[in-house]
Amino acid sequence: MKKVIPNGTAIKQLREQLERLSTQKEFANAIAVSVRMLRKIENENAPISVVLLDRIAKLFGVHRDVLAATLLAPPAAGANSEVDRSPLFEDKDQLIPRHDWDYAQATSDEGKVYDEAASAHDLACVIEIPLTEETGGYAQELVDLLTGLTWSRRDILVDIPPSDQIAIRRRIRQLMVMLRGNDIWIYQTKVYRRLPERYDLPAEDEPATHQSRFVIALGAPGEYGETSMRVPIDHGQPFVLPSWKNFLAKQEAASC
Numbered sequence: 001m002k003k004v005i006p007n008g009t010a011i012k013q014l015r016e017q018l019e020r021l022s023t024q025k026e027f028a029n030a031i032a033v034s035v036r037m038l039r040k041i042e043n044e045n046a047p048i049s050v051v052l053l054d055r056i057a058k059l060f061g062v063h064r065d066v067l068a069a070t071l072l073a074p075p076a077a078g079a080n081s082e083v084d085r086s087p088l089f090e091d092k093d094q095l096i097p098r099h100d101w102d103y104a105q106a107t108s109d110e111g112k113v114y115d116e117a118a119s120a121h122d123l124a125c126v127i128e129i130p131l132t133e134e135t136g137g138y139a140q141e142l143v144d145l146l147t148g149l150t151w152s153r154r155d156i157l158v159d160i161p162p163s164d165q166i167a168i169r170r171r172i173r174q175l176m177v178m179l180r181g182n183d184i185w186i187y188q189t190k191v192y193r194r195l196p197e198r199y200d201l202p203a204e205d206e207p208a209t210h211q212s213r214f215v216i217a218l219g220a221p222g223e224y225g226e227t228s229m230r231v232p233i234d235h236g237q238p239f240v241l242p243s244w245k246n247f248l249a250k251q252e253a254a255s256c
Contacts, residue, residue: 006046007066010066011067053067058189100232113146120213194208
């Protein structure tokens with residue numbers, strides 16, 4: 001698995017600006033690492049996996065390149081150093097296309113899947129593995145259940161009755177178990193989309209509506225123990241991702 005050297009200072013600064021998860025203990029729990037490991041990331045730029053970097057970037061709502069310093073690559077033949085360090089990004093703004101990709105994480109936690117669907121505006125499903133009539137039926141029912149939980153299909157001001165929550169969670173669990181029993185894993189991620197949908201870059205001061213989309217993917221188990229899968233996502237609009245330097249400048253200007 002590829003590793004990167006993170007920008008520990010950037011991660012620490014953004015963490016401390018969060019309304020929640022601002023403490024090291026809270027943030028470490030959110031990204032599933034120990035407090036000791038988080039300290040090494042922030043203070044020593046300890047190398048981390050690309051998957052972990054994506055997890056951190058998602059909490060901040062930024063592209064992972066903002067938080068990365070360099071990519072750790074295998075040494076070239078005859079190289080004396082342990083690794084060659086090549087820049088992961090240039091210090092300039094980047095144009096992010098409407099149609100992009102993200103890493104979805106494998107999950108068997110029906111509670112987490114339920115909560116993510118219930119807090120998203122809509123749902124998208126990516127199928128990366130052939131389905132039989134049987135597994136296709138399981139997948140369709142799972143997608144229908146999760147879609148019904150999203151804000152686009154229900155009144156978010158009305159709570160789902162506890163008895164219904166229990167029944168839905170139980171059925172989600174059953175479907176996930178049956179799919180996994182057929183070597184079909186569930187992967188999940190969430191993306192925040194800019195609306196209205198368009199393919200051209202909007203003006204910088206043009207207002208946009210933001211909506212969350214829960215993305216689930218059906219794929220094969222990781223052949224070498226991988227727990228993530230690359231999936232296509234739709235941002236709704238292309239947008240400009242500022243470099244770290246410009247990002248800090250905008251943050252400073254906004255605070256004045």
